[in-house]
Amino acid sequence: MMSERPTIADVARVAGVSKGLVSFALNDKPGVSVETRQRILSVASELGWKPSMRARSLSSRRAYAVGLVIARDPGIIAADPFFPALIAGIEIALAPAGQVLVLSMVADEEAEIASYRQLVENDRVDGVILTDLRTNDARIALAVELGLSAVTLGHPDIPSPFPAVTVDDAAGIRAAVAHLVALGHTRIAHVGGPSRMLHGSRRRNSFLAALAEAGLSGELAIETDFSSADGARVTADLLALAEPPTAIVYSNDPMAIAGMSVAQRAGFSIPQDLSVTGFDGSDLGNFTNPSLTSVSTQVQEWGRAATDALLRVIAGEDVVDVELAPAQLVPRESSAGPPRT
Amino acid sequence: MMSERPTIADVARVAGVSKGLVSFALNDKPGVSVETRQRILSVASELGWKPSMRARSLSSRRAYAVGLVIARDPGIIAADPFFPALIAGIEIALAPAGQVLVLSMVADEEAEIASYRQLVENDRVDGVILTDLRTNDARIALAVELGLSAVTLGHPDIPSPFPAVTVDDAAGIRAAVAHLVALGHTRIAHVGGPSRMLHGSRRRNSFLAALAEAGLSGELAIETDFSSADGARVTADLLALAEPPTAIVYSNDPMAIAGMSVAQRAGFSIPQDLSVTGFDGSDLGNFTNPSLTSVSTQVQEWGRAATDALLRVIAGEDVVDVELAPAQLVPRESSAGPPRT
DNA sequence: TACGGTGACTAAACCGGTTCAGACGACCCC
DNA sequence: GGGGTCGTCTGAACCGGTTTAGTCACCGTA
Numbered sequence: 001m002m003s004e005r006p007t008i009a010d011v012a013r014v015a016g017v018s019k020g021l022v023s024f025a026l027n028d029k030p031g032v033s034v035e036t037r038q039r040i041l042s043v044a045s046e047l048g049w050k051p052s053m054r055a056r057s058l059s060s061r062r063a064y065a066v067g068l069v070i071a072r073d074p075g076i077i078a079a080d081p082f083f084p085a086l087i088a089g090i091e092i093a094l095a096p097a098g099q100v101l102v103l104s105m106v107a108d109e110e111a112e113i114a115s116y117r118q119l120v121e122n123d124r125v126d127g128v129i130l131t132d133l134r135t136n137d138a139r140i141a142l143a144v145e146l147g148l149s150a151v152t153l154g155h156p157d158i159p160s161p162f163p164a165v166t167v168d169d170a171a172g173i174r175a176a177v178a179h180l181v182a183l184g185h186t187r188i189a190h191v192g193g194p195s196r197m198l199h200g201s202r203r204r205n206s207f208l209a210a211l212a213e214a215g216l217s218g219e220l221a222i223e224t225d226f227s228s229a230d231g232a233r234v235t236a237d238l239l240a241l242a243e244p245p246t247a248i249v250y251s252n253d254p255m256a257i258a259g260m261s262v263a264q265r266a267g268f269s270i271p272q273d274l275s276v277t278g279f280d281g282s283d284l285g286n287f288t289n290p291s292l293t294s295v296s297t298q299v300q301e302w303g304r305a306a307t308d309a310l311l312r313v314i315a316g317e318d319v320v321d322v323e324l325a326p327a328q329l330v331p332r333e334s335s336a337g338p339p340r341t
Numbered sequence: 342m343m344s345e346r347p348t349i350a351d352v353a354r355v356a357g358v359s360k361g362l363v364s365f366a367l368n369d370k371p372g373v374s375v376e377t378r379q380r381i382l383s384v385a386s387e388l389g390w391k392p393s394m395r396a397r398s399l400s401s402r403r404a405y406a407v408g409l410v411i412a413r414d415p416g417i418i419a420a421d422p423f424f425p426a427l428i429a430g431i432e433i434a435l436a437p438a439g440q441v442l443v444l445s446m447v448a449d450e451e452a453e454i455a456s457y458r459q460l461v462e463n464d465r466v467d468g469v470i471l472t473d474l475r476t477n478d479a480r481i482a483l484a485v486e487l488g489l490s491a492v493t494l495g496h497p498d499i500p501s502p503f504p505a506v507t508v509d510d511a512a513g514i515r516a517a518v519a520h521l522v523a524l525g526h527t528r529i530a531h532v533g534g535p536s537r538m539l540h541g542s543r544r545r546n547s548f549l550a551a552l553a554e555a556g557l558s559g560e561l562a563i564e565t566d567f568s569s570a571d572g573a574r575v576t577a578d579l580l581a582l583a584e585p586p587t588a589i590v591y592s593n594d595p596m597a598i599a600g601m602s603v604a605q606r607a608g609f610s611i612p613q614d615l616s617v618t619g620f621d622g623s624d625l626g627n628f629t630n631p632s633l634t635s636v637s638t639q640v641q642e643w644g645r646a647a648t649d650a651l652l653r654v655i656a657g658e659d660v661v662d663v664e665l666a667p668a669q670l671v672p673r674e675s676s677a678g679p680p681r682t
Numbered sequence: 683t684a685c686g687g688t689g690a691c692t693a694a695a696c697c698g699g700t701t702c703a704g705a706c707g708a709c710c711c712c
Numbered sequence: 713g714g715g716g717t718c719g720t721c722t723g724a725a726c727c728g729g730t731t732t733a734g735t736c737a738c739c740g741t742a
Binding site for chain 3: 017018019020021024030031032033036055056057059060061
């Protein structure tokens with residue numbers, strides 16, 4: 001019963017060399033002859049030796065883990081398929097590197113800052129993925145202050161020393177508007193996220209720009225908190241207007257789905273009386289009635305690429321910004337020509 | 342510019358005592374006089390000393406972290422609000438204890454086993470939360486083999502040395518059936534999860550038992566993989582029967598929502614022609630048309646309680662099973678009396 | 683032949699905590 | 713007054729790796 005796990009000292013003893021040399025051999029460092037390296041490696045695998053992450057962490061001052069802090073209302077997170085997809089992507093890149101994800105979910109921005117500080121003070125992570133960037137985001141300065149490595153999902157609106165991994169979601173909004181314009185719509189509304197969030201304001205701006213390009217007015221661009229509840233409320237408001245829009249571009253799928261329900265309750269047929277588009281192209285939209293025209297962003301690939309970049313930053317490499325395939329329109333049943341008046 | 346972080350040796354030097362005594366004082370161990378303890382504590386806080394988790398981990402052989410491995414298809418996870426709520430609950434219990442969550446998301450059961458092994462071999466976690474229990478679940482034996490602490494979400498169907506934290510979801514299914522029976526339904530179908538998953542088969546059994554109690558036949562209990570797609574497919578099959586059911590009890594909300602869409606497409610009005618109930622009482626169901634009668638399980642509280650129990654197991658306490666408030670029916674618009682024939 | 687350089691290797695320090703054996707004085711008891 | 717107990721504290725070992733300084737044999741060269 002060899003219950004104790006072998007240490008590097010056991011390997012050294014059996015191989016007849018010093019601890020230090022074993023360490024060199026196992027980390028592919030120079031200064032070890034080919035035969036000795038061979039012998040050490042075979043002894044190590046014979047003994048079933050695995051390095052102790054704890055000891056390695058202490059002496060190398062690394063955590064071999066990356067952090068993700070999600071700061072949103074749990075209710076909103078639960079409805080939004082974005083995060084599971086992101087995490088799945090992160091995992092794909094992390095696993096082969098022998099690293100793990102430390103996840104923190106907090107309710108507000110104050111707790112978010114505290115969470116990053118905890119992560120660093122407690123030596124939990126070597127770097128973080130910054131998602132849901134906000135205008136003038138304090139986390140950039142915080143990461144710098146804490147000496148953290150980081151990558152941002154999207155370009156911040158302030159100077160940042162960290163690589164940005166971006167998906168051109170503006171292209172998706174433009175495609176959605178172009179799609180609706182091509183169908184003949186002229187009164188198009190936008191139900192977007194909080195303007196404090198960069199992707200909220202960026203999508204809103206792209207929406208306005210696309211409308212302007214088509215010679216249309218963008219007066220119906222409304223801001224929400226990204227929740228289904230807000231999506232429903234705003235939709236009701238829009239449809240109660242004297243001249244309601246004939247199409248609504250939503251900034252995420254949960255709001256679009258809630259909006260469709262509200263519209264249908266109010267007696268609007270979709271897409272006959274109202275066209276609707278979502279954002280993020282979640283699977284959910286395939287199973288609504290009608291199915292939801294949406295914009296797909298390959299969230300999983302985004303997570304994978306961001307993690308890849310982060311690991312290289314942590315390793316000290318120079319990493320340049322990464323631009324992924326732009327968001328693409330996925331036309332389904334919820335969009336059609338405007339009602340004939 | 343005091344850039345280096347103070348160590349326990351610094352505190353000892355300034356306080357004029359030995360390293361060991363500082364450690365005792367800071368961990369509330371006996372053998373330190375009140376005045377000395379006071380002095381040490383004040384020196385520590387003056388210096389802004391924070392224990393190094395890495396060093397502490399190495400010498401105490403603990404990770405101060407717990408693991409959660411989610412093994413489901415990413416698409417299914419994304420649609421299901423269960424996991425975000427669970428994680429939010431876990432976080433609530435973890436943060437005050439200074440511990441963190443290491444999350445792993447894998448696609449299949451093989452990767453799942455490998456993931457647990459990695460977590461342990463790499464000293465990542467002190468314990469794990471076992472969710473989505475399956476029949477004869479190999480993870481129980483695996484955790485024992487690896488010497489992991491654990492808690493299970495629900496009772497396993499095999500002997501387990503780990504405390505179980507349970508929510509009586511059977512009560513929820515019974516309540517849903519009772520609700521439908523009271524409304525006058527006699528042909529009630531069940532669209533449930535995989536029978537390999539314990540909550541899948543348990544809900545199915547409760548469904549059958551509840552029907553039997555009401556003197557009804559349970560021939561329409563169908564098994565799915567929990568995905569929206571499967572929910573849609575099975576619903577279509579059920580409605581195509583010569584004598585379709587007048588009510589369907591779904592085992593999660595995404596399937597119920599997909600099922601409603603399919604039914605509506607097929608010309609069924611809900612709830613006039615078909616009543617529908619979901620499971621897990623997600624916020625989503627508030628914003629469908631009609632809103633979804635569902636069963637609420639307080640998932641967040643489940644995660645909190647499970648984490649609490651796990652931390653106590655890790656601390657070596659004797660922990661007994663915890664039984665949370667049973668699942669409760671949340672009646673909304675999708676259920677009503679059967680159509681008059 | 684003396685010398686500098688190089689490759690292979692060892693010993694020991696180090697990372698920053700925890701823990702254990704033992705020193706020491708104060709106190710108590712018989 | 714000698715011995716035992718208790719509370720307080722020290723010094724050193726320990727956790728299991730990484731890293732640095734230094735030893736030693738061997739080589740080619742002037």
